[in-house]
Amino acid sequence: MRIRLMAVLAAAALAVTACGGGGGGGDAGTGGGGGEGSLSAIDLSGATFQVGSKEFTEQIVLGQIAVQALEATGADVGNLITITGSTNVRTALTAGELDMYWEYTGTGWTTHLRHEPQSAPKGDQELYDAVSAEDKGNGIAWLAPAPVDNTYAIATAQGRDAELGVRTLSEYAALVNRDPAQARMCAAAEFLTRDDGWPGLEKAYGFDLPDDGIAELELSLVPAEIASGQNCNFGEVTATDGAVAANNLVLLEDDQQFFVPYNAAMTVRQEVLDQHPQLAEVFNPIAAKLTTELLRGLNERVDVGGELPEEVAESFLRDNGFIG
Structure with a gap:
């Protein structure tokens, strides 16, 4: 039997992160997109969203970035919901329990759309185009992909x-x-x-x-x-x-190129995006800043430096001019 060094978290459980919601962001959550920074020009006051993430560090940081970005537009967001396992968080999205979460193109192709890894289109953009086009049939919209490849x-x-x-x-x-x-x-x-x-x-x-x-x-x-x-x-x-x-x-070098690209993109229920097309204005500029090197540094600040994910998320948004 496989050696279990530690019990695996219950895959179906939803856990509200204690650090969710009010993690910084200046005048976040005050309505009307008030405050400073580029996100203050986007008005989502009166809108309510539920943001989710998977359970590991990078996803929690990305989830906190999303929560605080939306709060900066005046939206009502609440706590970040972390869910163990890619299949479970995707199910929560398609069931309407979540409105959005950051997903990876490779996971979309293999896990959610059930294609063989070897059949993935070559190239980051080609894979994103294929995944986003096919997932429209499932009522899921993929916003702009980030350059980060979390393969x-x-x-x-x-x-x-x-x-x-x-x-x-x-x-x-x-x-x-x-x-x-x-x-x-x-x-x-x-x-x-x-x-x-x-x-x-x-x-x-x-x-x-x-x-x-x-x-x-x-x-x-x-x-x-x-x-x-x-x-x-x-x-x-x-x-x-x-x-x-x-x-x-x-x-180790993947000399047979088995692992597919895993570019991050915000996935949103299409009905939510139809109601609030400004979501693309919120997240596309953020995605453009998320390089592999930058995400590695943000993750290291949490896993090695001991900073809280919401603190790291706030500093990313502030340093890049999204919030004041």
Whole structure:
């Protein structure tokens, strides 16, 4: 059986984050789009929105950015709702329990639209165009994509890659087939079940790591476990994980280009966007600022520096002139 280092959060549970809602943003929530900054020119006073996010750091930061941005326009937003698991947060959106949340194009293509990872259009814009066009039939609108690509990656400790002769995923696959004990993997529950995660990776690279070689734990704990080497030599991370550099990790090259792009975009129920087309004016300029390097830095401020997600979100909005 898979080793569970920590109980996985109940996937269907909705959790109201204690830091949601009133996290900064000057005159946020006072109505009429008052205050300073570019968002003050957009008036959504009288509108009410429910914003959601997934449960990991980047999503919570992005969710807080959305909450505070909407509050700066005078909208009534309330607390950010965090939901464990991509399928569950998407279900909340399509069921009308949420009005919007940030999603990734790769997740849209594989998890929500149920396409094989290898069938994804090549190129960030091409994948976004395909996902956004197909999802219109589901009543979901994708606003402008951010340049950030939060793609999956497999990491190991600096120096260990040379020691084990593993710098690419093809070399990792060879290690699994040669010495599975040295190829032990730490990963979160969702990655271990997604077609664009572990099952697809094993299939694409032609390896089959025994279940006792996989340690399942919360994603935030993976980088430190990789660095220690006590439970695993390798682990799942993402390209924007701020803990990668902090733990002196290196990413294995995806030399067969299995992982698809994961550009972030705000997904909104079409009926909500039809009622409030100004939402594009709110989020498209924000998305344009969200590069991979910037998100990595924001995540690091939370996961390594210990700042609160709503504080990091507020400073992003303020530093970029969205709020005063």
